[in-house]
Amino acid sequence: MGASVAAADQQPVSSRPTGPGHNVPMVVFAVLGAVRAHDHAGRPLGLKGPRHREVLGRLLAADGSVVTVDQLIDDLWERPPANARGAVRTFVAALRRGLEPERPARSPSRLLVSSGNGAGYALVTDRATVDARRFTDAVTAARDAPPRQVADTLTRALGWWSGPPYAEFPEARWAEAERARLDEARLAAVELRAAAYLDLGRGGEVVGDLRAQVTERPWRERAWWLLALALYRDGRQGEALRVLREARAALTGRLGVDPGADLRALEVDVLRHAPGLRTVPAHGNGPLRDVTTAWYERAVAPGSRAGLRSTVDLLRTLAVTGGPGLVAARQQRLATILAAERTGDAELTARIIGGYDVPAIWSRSDDPGQARQVTDAAERALVRLDPETPDAIRARLLATIAIETRGTGRPRGRQAADEAERIARRLADPGLLLFALNGVFLHTFVRCGSAAGRDALGAEIAEVAARHGLTTYEILGRLILVQSRSAYGDLTAADAHAAAAERLADQHESPLVAVFTGWYRAMRAAVSGAAPGVVADGYRAAAGELPEAGMPGLTHGLLPLALLSARLRPGRPTPPEVDGDFGPYETWVRPLLLLARGDRAGARRLLRDVPDPPPDHLLEAGWCLLGQAGVLAGDRKVVTRARTALTPAAGQLAGAGSGVLTLGPVSRWLRSFDAS
Structure with missing residues (x-):
C-alpha cells in the first residue's frame, strides 16, 4: 500500500488543468448536511470512516486550495498520534480509491491531487459539483434576477439543505468560518425568496418561513419587514402590526438597538393603509431604475423616433440575457420594425432593423417565419434608402439579411454577408465588421469540411472584439473556435476557448454561453471515447438547460x-x-x-x-x-x-x-x- 500511495502523491497541483472540461472524474459532493459524494448517476461513493469524511470535508471547505499535511493533522486531532502523517496519507489514498473506483492502480489521481512539493492536497472540482458552491452562486445570481426566476431558483436551492453544513463535525474548528458563511447565505436566500413571492402576489406562502427566520435570528430586520408586509398583503393587518411590535421588543429589549428606518416607516404605512403598500417591490434594487424609467416615460413619447431607437437598444440588451428575455426581445422586435416602417422614414427603419446586432452562434433560426418578415423589411428598406444614406446603414441591413437567412441555402444570404464585409473593411468600423462576419460565419455550412474557414473567422472575430472591448462578439468568436477546434478533435484548444467564453459570460452576465459550453462538454465525452451510456447521460444533463x-x-x-x-x-x-x-x-x-x-x-x-x-x-x-x-x-x-x-x-x-x-x-x- 505504501508504494501505491507514494506513486499517487507525485501528481502536483500546479501541473494539473483545473476547471470545466479537463477530464476530471464526475463526482458530486454534498456538505449541506452530512459530507457525502456520489457519482454522475447518483450512486453513493464509499468514503469509509468519519476520519476519511472529515479529510474530504476539510478539502472541500478549502475550495480548491492546497491544505498541507501539517494543517490536516492539526485539524483532525487535538493530540496527534505518533503515526499521524502516515495516517493522513492512508486516509487520502482510501479517498482516492473511493472517489475514483475505476482508476487503474498506481496511476495518478485526477481529482484529489498533491501539491508540487508533496506537502499537501487539493480537490480539483468544478463549482457545479459541490452543493455549497452551487448554493452560494444561486444566491448571488438571485439578487438581481426577476422575481419568478428568484422564486424557482431559490426554492430548488434551499431544497439542497439536509442539515447544518458539515453536520458530522459540529466541533471542528476548520468548519467554523465556512459554516457561518453558508448559514448567512441560507438566511439571505430565505429572505430573497420571500421577497420574490411577495412580488408575485404569493406572500402568504412564505409567512411560515419568515416566522421561523425571526424566531431563530431576531436581529434580522429584513426578515421582520418581509413578514409584516406578507401578513398585510394577505389581509392580516392586525397580525402585521403585532409582528412589527414584536420586532421592536426583540430589537430593543433583547439586543439594545432601535428598529431601523424601514421598519418604522412600514409600521406607519400599515396603520394608515398607505396606497403603495400592496405594490411596492419587495425584491431587487429598483429605486434608481424606477426613477430613470419614470423620467424616460415623461420625456419620450411612445412610438416616437427616439422611442423606437431606444426600444431597439433595449431589445438588444434583453436578448443576451437569454430565456424569457430573449423570447420577449424576439416577440417585440418585429413590432418595432413595423412601427418604424409606418413612419415612412426609410433611414429610421434601416437603423431600427440594423440596430439589432445580437450575435448569433447557431445556424438554424429560432423563428423562421419572423426571420422571413425581417428579411423582407430589410430588403424594402434597402430599395427605399436615399442614395446619400451612409454606407454603414446599408451594411447593417445587409448583415441582417445574411443572419436572418441562415440555414435556408439562399444565395442572397452569403451575397449580402460578403457585401457587408467589404463595406465594413473599407470603413474600418470594427462593430460593423463583426456584425458582417457573423453573417459570413452563418453561411459557411454549404459544404462539408469547412471547419478551417470557420476557425479563421472565429479567431478574427475574437481578436477584433477583444481589441475594441466588444464582449458579446468576443464570446461569439470563442464559441466559434470551440466548434471549429472540435471538428478537428483538438480538445485542448476547444477547452481553452470554452473556459474563456465562460469567464467573459460570468463577467458580463451572458447566461446562454453555459448552454453551449454544457453541450460541448457532453460531446467532449463522446470524442474522448466514453461509453455510450455515459455520453447519453451527459447529453440528457445538457438538455436540462434547454427549456x-x-x-x-x-x-x-x-x-x-x-x-x-x-x-x-x-x-x-x-x-x-x-x-x-x-x-x-x-x-x-x-x-x-x-x-x-x-x-x-x-x-x-x-x-x-x-x-x-x-x-x-x-x-x-x-x-x-x-x-x-x-x-x-x-x-x-x-x-x-x-x-x-x-x-x-x-x-x-x-x-x-x-x-x-x-x-x-x-x-x-x-x-x-x-x-x-
Whole structure:
C-alpha cells in the first residue's frame, strides 16, 4: 500500500488543468448536511470512516486550495498520534480509491491531487459539483434576477439543505468560518425568496418561513419587514402590526438597538393603509431604475423616433440575457420594425432593423417565419434608402439579411454577408465588421469540411472584439473556435476557448454561453471515447438547460438526435430503442428508424426522394445518417451522394463542428460506404 500511495502523491497541483472540461472524474459532493459524494448517476461513493469524511470535508471547505499535511493533522486531532502523517496519507489514498473506483492502480489521481512539493492536497472540482458552491452562486445570481426566476431558483436551492453544513463535525474548528458563511447565505436566500413571492402576489406562502427566520435570528430586520408586509398583503393587518411590535421588543429589549428606518416607516404605512403598500417591490434594487424609467416615460413619447431607437437598444440588451428575455426581445422586435416602417422614414427603419446586432452562434433560426418578415423589411428598406444614406446603414441591413437567412441555402444570404464585409473593411468600423462576419460565419455550412474557414473567422472575430472591448462578439468568436477546434478533435484548444467564453459570460452576465459550453462538454465525452451510456447521460444533463434558454432553433429535436449519435456506428444496425421527436431532423432520421423496425421497403421508399440535409451546423451529421440508411437499405445511389458530400471532411469528426454532438471520424463513415 505504501508504494501505491507514494506513486499517487507525485501528481502536483500546479501541473494539473483545473476547471470545466479537463477530464476530471464526475463526482458530486454534498456538505449541506452530512459530507457525502456520489457519482454522475447518483450512486453513493464509499468514503469509509468519519476520519476519511472529515479529510474530504476539510478539502472541500478549502475550495480548491492546497491544505498541507501539517494543517490536516492539526485539524483532525487535538493530540496527534505518533503515526499521524502516515495516517493522513492512508486516509487520502482510501479517498482516492473511493472517489475514483475505476482508476487503474498506481496511476495518478485526477481529482484529489498533491501539491508540487508533496506537502499537501487539493480537490480539483468544478463549482457545479459541490452543493455549497452551487448554493452560494444561486444566491448571488438571485439578487438581481426577476422575481419568478428568484422564486424557482431559490426554492430548488434551499431544497439542497439536509442539515447544518458539515453536520458530522459540529466541533471542528476548520468548519467554523465556512459554516457561518453558508448559514448567512441560507438566511439571505430565505429572505430573497420571500421577497420574490411577495412580488408575485404569493406572500402568504412564505409567512411560515419568515416566522421561523425571526424566531431563530431576531436581529434580522429584513426578515421582520418581509413578514409584516406578507401578513398585510394577505389581509392580516392586525397580525402585521403585532409582528412589527414584536420586532421592536426583540430589537430593543433583547439586543439594545432601535428598529431601523424601514421598519418604522412600514409600521406607519400599515396603520394608515398607505396606497403603495400592496405594490411596492419587495425584491431587487429598483429605486434608481424606477426613477430613470419614470423620467424616460415623461420625456419620450411612445412610438416616437427616439422611442423606437431606444426600444431597439433595449431589445438588444434583453436578448443576451437569454430565456424569457430573449423570447420577449424576439416577440417585440418585429413590432418595432413595423412601427418604424409606418413612419415612412426609410433611414429610421434601416437603423431600427440594423440596430439589432445580437450575435448569433447557431445556424438554424429560432423563428423562421419572423426571420422571413425581417428579411423582407430589410430588403424594402434597402430599395427605399436615399442614395446619400451612409454606407454603414446599408451594411447593417445587409448583415441582417445574411443572419436572418441562415440555414435556408439562399444565395442572397452569403451575397449580402460578403457585401457587408467589404463595406465594413473599407470603413474600418470594427462593430460593423463583426456584425458582417457573423453573417459570413452563418453561411459557411454549404459544404462539408469547412471547419478551417470557420476557425479563421472565429479567431478574427475574437481578436477584433477583444481589441475594441466588444464582449458579446468576443464570446461569439470563442464559441466559434470551440466548434471549429472540435471538428478537428483538438480538445485542448476547444477547452481553452470554452473556459474563456465562460469567464467573459460570468463577467458580463451572458447566461446562454453555459448552454453551449454544457453541450460541448457532453460531446467532449463522446470524442474522448466514453461509453455510450455515459455520453447519453451527459447529453440528457445538457438538455436540462434547454427549456429555459429561449432557443427553439437549437432545442427542437436536438436531444433525440444526440442520443442517436451516441449509439450509431458505421454499417451497424440502428439501435431499436432510439426514438423521439427529431423535429427538423426527422426527414434524415426516419429511414433509419424504419430500418430499426425491420421495414426495409419503407426506408427505401423514403430514400428515393430524400433531399440533401440543410446547410447548417449538422450538415455532416445529416449526411452520415443518410449514408448509413443507404448502406443498410441497399440504396447505392444514396450512399454515393453521402460519400461525395462527406469526402471534403475526411480528416474531421462528423458533426463535431456543431459543438453539440458527433458521430465520430468522417473517415470511418467513408470506409463503411466504400465497403457496402
